[in-house]
Amino acid sequence: MAMGCVSSKYIDSNSDSQSETTEFQYIDGRRYHNSENAVYHLPNDDDESDRLHMLHFLVRYIWQSNFSAPIEHILSKPGAKILDIGCGAGSWSFDIATTYPTAKIIGIDISSNQPTQIKPINFEFIKANALEGLPFEDNTFDFVFQRFLVSGYTTDKWPYVISEIVRVLKPGGFVEVCSLNI
Numbered sequence: 001m002a003m004g005c006v007s008s009k010y011i012d013s014n015s016d017s018q019s020e021t022t023e024f025q026y027i028d029g030r031r032y033h034n035s036e037n038a039v040y041h042l043p044n045d046d047d048e049s050d051r052l053h054m055l056h057f058l059v060r061y062i063w064q065s066n067f068s069a070p071i072e073h074i075l076s077k078p079g080a081k082i083l084d085i086g087c088g089a090g091s092w093s094f095d096i097a098t099t100y101p102t103a104k105i106i107g108i109d110i111s112s113n114q115p116t117q118i119k120p121i122n123f124e125f126i127k128a129n130a131l132e133g134l135p136f137e138d139n140t141f142d143f144v145f146q147r148f149l150v151s152g153y154t155t156d157k158w159p160y161v162i163s164e165i166v167r168v169l170k171p172g173g174f175v176e177v178c179s180l181n182i
Contacts, residue, residue, distance in 0.1 A: 059178075071142070080102070081106070081143075086152060089113050089114055090119075093105050093107040093114075094118070094120055098120055101120075105122060107123065107125050107126070108134070136168045138167050139169070140168045141168050146178070
């Protein structure tokens with residue numbers, strides 16, 4: 001196993017780093033978030049990243065696009081700024097960054113779980129929790145995207161998250177919030 005990596009298949013008894021023990025908890029061999037201000041109940045490990053990668057490509061294939069908003073003309077302009085809230089392993093962000101190389105894509109998530117070896121140069125990751133406020137100035141982004149986080153917030157927190165999205169969105173910008181109906 002590579003240095004610094006934690007396999008989802010077993011718990012390394014030699015791994016006693018403070019951040020690892022406080023940031024995550026292990027249940028039945030799976031790694032989960034261990035944050036009081038995060039209600040995301042799905043695992044956060046390699047198996048979950050693989051599932052999310054497959055889900056991204058399945059959704060893109062079904063919809064024949066990475067987004068529904070009429071923003072092709074905005075994303076194609078040099079300097080367009082895109083925020084991916086809850087970017088997870090970065091599938092959507094990396095796909096958009098590759099398709100729109102002159103745009104700047106920023107992904108945020110409550111944990112860093114993106115591959116660094118294949119990270120596009122126009123992608124930046126920031127560890128942040130939308131429930132604690134978006135760490136950006138007002139009117140920063142042309143497009144704000146959020147997918148598969150319907151259960152990531154409690155019902156009473158949604159108005160705050162939406163108000164934060166609106167705050168960081170440029171006038172005339174677009175928001176796309178996508179979820180699966182299960």
